[in-house]
Amino acid sequence: MKKNSHLRDFARYASLNVLGMIGVSCYILADTFFVAKGMGADGVTALNIAIPIYSLIHGTGLMIGMGGATKFAIYKSQGRDEAGSRVFTCALLMALVLGAIYFLGGAFFSMPLAKLLGAKGSVVGMTNTYLKVLMMFGPFFVLNDTFNCFIRNDGNPKLSMAAMLTGSFSNIILDYVFIFPLDMGIFGAILATGFSPVISLCILSIYKFRKKNSFHIVRTRHEGRTFGGILSIGVQSLITELSSGIVVLAFNIIILGLAGNTGVAAYAVIANTSIVAVSIFTGIAQGGQPLISAAHGIGNKDRLRAVLRYSVISQLVIALMVYLAIAFFTTPIAAIFNSEHIDSLQRMAEDGMKIYFTGLFFSGFNIIISAFFAASEKIIPAQTITILRGFALIVPMAFIMSKAAGLTGVWLAYPVTEFIVAAISIIFYIRNRHKT
Template identity: 30%
Template sequence: MTTMNLIETRPLKPLFLSYLFPAMIGMLLMSVNILVDGIFVSHGVGPTALAGVNIAVPIFSILLSISLWIGMGGATLYSIALGRHNKERAHKIFTLSFVTMLIVVVILIITLLLNLQDIAYIFGANDSTYPYVKEYLFIILLFGVFYTIENLLSIFIRNDGNPKLAMAGLITTSVLNIVLNYLFIFVLDYGVTGCALATVISTMIGAAVLCFHFFRKQSELKFVRKFFNWSDVKSVFAIGLPSFIVEASVAVIVILYNVTFLYYLGDNGVTAYAMVNYIHTVLLMMFYGIGMALQPIVSYHYGARLMKRVTALLKIGIVTALAFGFIIAVAAILFPSQMMAVFGDSTMDVRQMASQGFVYFAIGYIFLGINMVFAEFFQSIEKTRLATWIMLLRSIVLFVPALIVLPIIFGAQAIWWTFPVAESITALLIFYYVKKNPKVIST
């Protein structure tokens, strides 16, 4: 049975689960790479180096946002083409997406390398953290193109009916990153440079593992010579825009949080947020995993005009996201100090600040999953404007005013409330809109 026939005929819950677990594990492992960097740097180099690496984390978000923007936009069109049994168009979309991403990423990396110091200070570096930021960022940027290739390939491989290989590539990257971090930091004493080297080497090998998909008989991922079309380029960027916003906004949010914590609570506040942000990065990527599990099968069914199955998939996604959000929120409320204890070299004051803040911060996960599922759903059925508005509301329109106003009114502790306030209001607005316009999810 072909991949296309399997998607159309398989019961929805087993079909969704067959994509969900590999997608969530894959996203978890992708974020664990960043978490592992933080843990090894914290224990092997020190808390100031940890703050420096955290300031550099938005670069990951920027690179990931480009690969998600083009990858998710292209993959949506790719799955819709497969749903319509138009393989020739699917091949063109894949080639176009890959080449376009390479061009954009190379230009971006060159620009960032030429302005490294200015970028670091904009992101929140100061004289004590900049040497670590520079040391880490230079290597990450130099080899950053492999990070984006791995992510784009994993997206398309998942859309081509092989979510297990997409997961296997990310498992390879994650395991190697742990081993190499230990080797470079604790054995060879390379410090932050070793951490960056571990990340790029493991990513390159993980991307190589994904290339095995091209030798699979059922693979529809094929490079073709004639692929360029301005209309398709515009469609890829338009449909992928919500994915770009959600990941690019992570960089903006981290920068704004760093600047705000530095203003109200000094270096201790930045370090406390760094600890919370590493945990948040892992959890956020797992919520991405729910959306990424939905996207291939929703886009395919939408292309095949199987709208009852499309609506049913949305409901399954919402229930999954809600359950996951409640579990995380409860765990964070009950065990915040245990979660922060992984960053062992921080002072007691910093660890206590991070633990108390995470209790408030984690309430936002109850609503985050709903917002991510709806945005991914609308993106998957080419309702890009709705998906874009959801992402702008939660990350810019509501977040920025809340970050400014809450600490002014309620004090520095209220900085932690910004995330749950923005996410909860966004979720309420989504449900209000869908209630007023029910046809938006069924046509």
């Protein structure tokens, strides 16, 4: 009966969160598709150059949301409601302050930032427009991630999923309307993306109005320890998202030198396609997090191990399914984003996908095990895994392997890195097994 209960709870949380994350990844793919159709390879290149800033903003929201909601879930399982509300209040304050900083950065520093990220020639103007609007919507992105995490950890994964899906699908619809009938170009693409968290927040507000939440704004004083606790757990999520931006930036620089803007456009196809698979793994990890944190809070080791086991098995099955889909449908997938039918772009994207996606079997495991460590307050293993796979290993690996094997080396850097980190993750788990 206990096993059935563990599996049922895991299936409920993970499936709902995976659906929501798939919706988010689909709107990112839709962005790439519509930009490719409307603005060609230059538009896709501008979009890819701006991705590190999107990763930074989204990572900030997840840092606050995952860090705060994990502490909240632990306190809730222990019956410490007042402590949980203090965590929420501190998280909300952090979200508002950091969101305001992104807004001001977009208003005044988008052009220097576009050039710093490597935008050149005809791509500069589009990158500047994208960054300016993206950052000015920063407060909504950060608040949306924060509320999503808290509501999911408060026992309402259905509303969290509904908000993510509604925001994502509205973005897809607005993408089409703004780029094609209204002919708004890159501004339309990012405006549609900016409206997504606003719509999602409107859905999430239902939770507050119905007064079903067990977290509230309370008076706080001298909460340095609470802020520190949120950051120590949540920084892993920021590192994960920020690292993806750093990797994109590093890969862009390497590929620009090897194959120019066409190569960067090919990498954009690979990177954006991989977002779907990675989002599923992230959905499994985030779906299991409330269960792991609650079990950790009351010392239920059987539940901890069961959720981890179900997560890893789910990840392996999904990785196999995704890789088979990529292997059989490489050509049509690459062609979707190659609206100008550039032969060299098509060839590079196809070759890259077949190599790059072998890393999914290991990356999914690494995402889940690092989230498991973070949710059970084992900060050092969680952060070590995240930093290694995030940038500390993959960036130098990409530079070294590109020197040895050109573009093939760049594509190989991802699976090789994830394999090495997976081995390290297993060692961490074995060493910490007696504690979990």
